[in-house]
Amino acid sequence: MKSSYIEQKLAQIRSQYADQPEYLQVVEELTQFSQLHPSFETAFEQDNIYQRLMTPDRIISFKVEWVDDHNRVNINRGWRVQHSNLIGPYKGGIRFHPSVNESVLKFLALEQTFKNALTGLSIGGAKGGADFDPKGKSRAEVMRFCQAFMDELHRHIGPTTDIPAGDINVGSREIGFLFGRYRRLQNQFTGALTGKEIDFGGSHVRTEATGFGCIFFIEEVLATHDKTLDGQIIAISGAGNVALHAAQKASAEGARVVTLSNSQGFLYYKNGLSREMIDSLLNHAQSLSQFAEKIGGQWHEGKNPWRVACDIAIPCATQNELDLTDAKQLIGNRVGYVFEGANMPCTNQAIDAFRQAGVVFAPAKAVNSGGVATSTFEMGQNAIFSPKPFTEIERDLRKIMHEIHHHCSDGNNHDYLIGANSFALNRLVRAMLAQGV
Numbered sequence: 001m002k003s004s005y006i007e008q009k010l011a012q013i014r015s016q017y018a019d020q021p022e023y024l025q026v027v028e029e030l031t032q033f034s035q036l037h038p039s040f041e042t043a044f045e046q047d048n049i050y051q052r053l054m055t056p057d058r059i060i061s062f063k064v065e066w067v068d069d070h071n072r073v074n075i076n077r078g079w080r081v082q083h084s085n086l087i088g089p090y091k092g093g094i095r096f097h098p099s100v101n102e103s104v105l106k107f108l109a110l111e112q113t114f115k116n117a118l119t120g121l122s123i124g125g126a127k128g129g130a131d132f133d134p135k136g137k138s139r140a141e142v143m144r145f146c147q148a149f150m151d152e153l154h155r156h157i158g159p160t161t162d163i164p165a166g167d168i169n170v171g172s173r174e175i176g177f178l179f180g181r182y183r184r185l186q187n188q189f190t191g192a193l194t195g196k197e198i199d200f201g202g203s204h205v206r207t208e209a210t211g212f213g214c215i216f217f218i219e220e221v222l223a224t225h226d227k228t229l230d231g232q233i234i235a236i237s238g239a240g241n242v243a244l245h246a247a248q249k250a251s252a253e254g255a256r257v258v259t260l261s262n263s264q265g266f267l268y269y270k271n272g273l274s275r276e277m278i279d280s281l282l283n284h285a286q287s288l289s290q291f292a293e294k295i296g297g298q299w300h301e302g303k304n305p306w307r308v309a310c311d312i313a314i315p316c317a318t319q320n321e322l323d324l325t326d327a328k329q330l331i332g333n334r335v336g337y338v339f340e341g342a343n344m345p346c347t348n349q350a351i352d353a354f355r356q357a358g359v360v361f362a363p364a365k366a367v368n369s370g371g372v373a374t375s376t377f378e379m380g381q382n383a384i385f386s387p388k389p390f391t392e393i394e395r396d397l398r399k400i401m402h403e404i405h406h407h408c409s410d411g412n413n414h415d416y417l418i419g420a421n422s423f424a425l426n427r428l429v430r431a432m433l434a435q436g437v
Contacts, residue, residue, distance in 0.1 A: 003045070026110050029348055057085065059105075061102070063076070078130040079130070080126065087122055087124060091125065095108075159190045211249060213367075214367050217366060242368065248282065261288070316341030320347050326350065
């Protein structure tokens with residue numbers, strides 16, 4: 001998008017939020033790599049659509065007071081950024097990590113808004129979390145923190161208002177604690193959160209959905225080049241839920257997954273991790289470096305996997321993990337495809353380098369949208385109190401990843417970044433114009 005109006009508003013946002021680099025990163029990416037439909041151009045400026053779309057509806061900030069195992073009172077900060085409910089109730093994860101702050105959550109909530117619009121489903125965008133570090137905390141401490149967090153959050157969520165899910169350090173255990181508190185406070189059993197255990201309203205495939213969805217999307221892209229996953233060498237960063245389930249599904253389809261990583265370094269296994277190896281990591285908590293030694297792989301301390309030659313790179317760890325230097329290494333090793341498994345793991349400079357080098361690049365809002373899509377399936381099952389079997393949900397997930405690929409590529413010559421952003425942008429603009437100011 002380019003115009004004097006957009007340049008003026010972008011400059012205003014940069015000035016107003018100069019201390020929020022993560023938020024500015026996504027604003028600038030969406031601005032640079034989106035195409036507005038010509039029929040909206042006049043109204044876009046007259047109704048100040050750009051600034052309205054980039055600005056969250058509200059930011060809820062609160063303190064979280066909780067008691068640790070030594071009977072000491074601790075205080076953390078909690079937030080919920082409700083960015084947009086133009087096309088459906090707010091939807092997005094909750095993250096517990098020391099790096100969480102308002103800028104990070106605004107960045108994630110804006111990206112979530114576009115991601116959710118891209119799915120074609122009726123869901124808006126939000127994100128929440130706290131600067132709480134669960135590492136080293138007992139189960140009782142994590143439970144008490146979740147309960148204290150929900151004591152504040154419950155006023156602002158609900159099955160037709162805002163439906164949080166899990167994110168970094170918020171898995172099914174934490175969702176269970178959060179939901180249990182919500183149920184008691186509201187005296188209601190409703191689908192106010194997703195990512196629950198199957199026994200109390202959760203959905204099959206939800207745990208696997210983001211990783212499986214990544215692979216389903218990759219298969220769609222490869223098919224446009226008359227290729228399959230069979231024999232493709234894949235480098236994956238991360239060793240969490242998304243990375244491991246992506247590795248699991250890719251291995252099952254014949255790919256050679258040669259890397260996984262964590263904050264200490266990366267595992268390289270030249271012959272490709274087998275399904276049994278990946279299952280072992282999924283089912284048993286263990287050190288990745290010790291696992292590398294156990295299977296006869298190589299452990300590279302303090303390094304990331306982007307120095308490894310591969311056909312396909314899937315960054316699945318965290319935002320901005322893959323920078324320009326990493327991109328140049330991958331390009332030098334003739335990578336053909338880069339798919340974002342985590343939320344915006346590539347810096348804008350890295351994305352520019354891939355595009356200039358002719359590497360096929362697909363953004364997170366397309367590649368990892370299987371998680372939120374399956375959360376929406378869980379919302380539907382909760383609404384009618386009727387669960388669906390694993391095979392049916394997996395089939396629905398594959399179908400929606402096919403639709404998302406179509407949304408990205410239709411009329412954009414397989415420029416997945418511009419295609420994804422533009423489909424979401426124009427859908428949101430239509431809704432905003434139709435609903436008035």
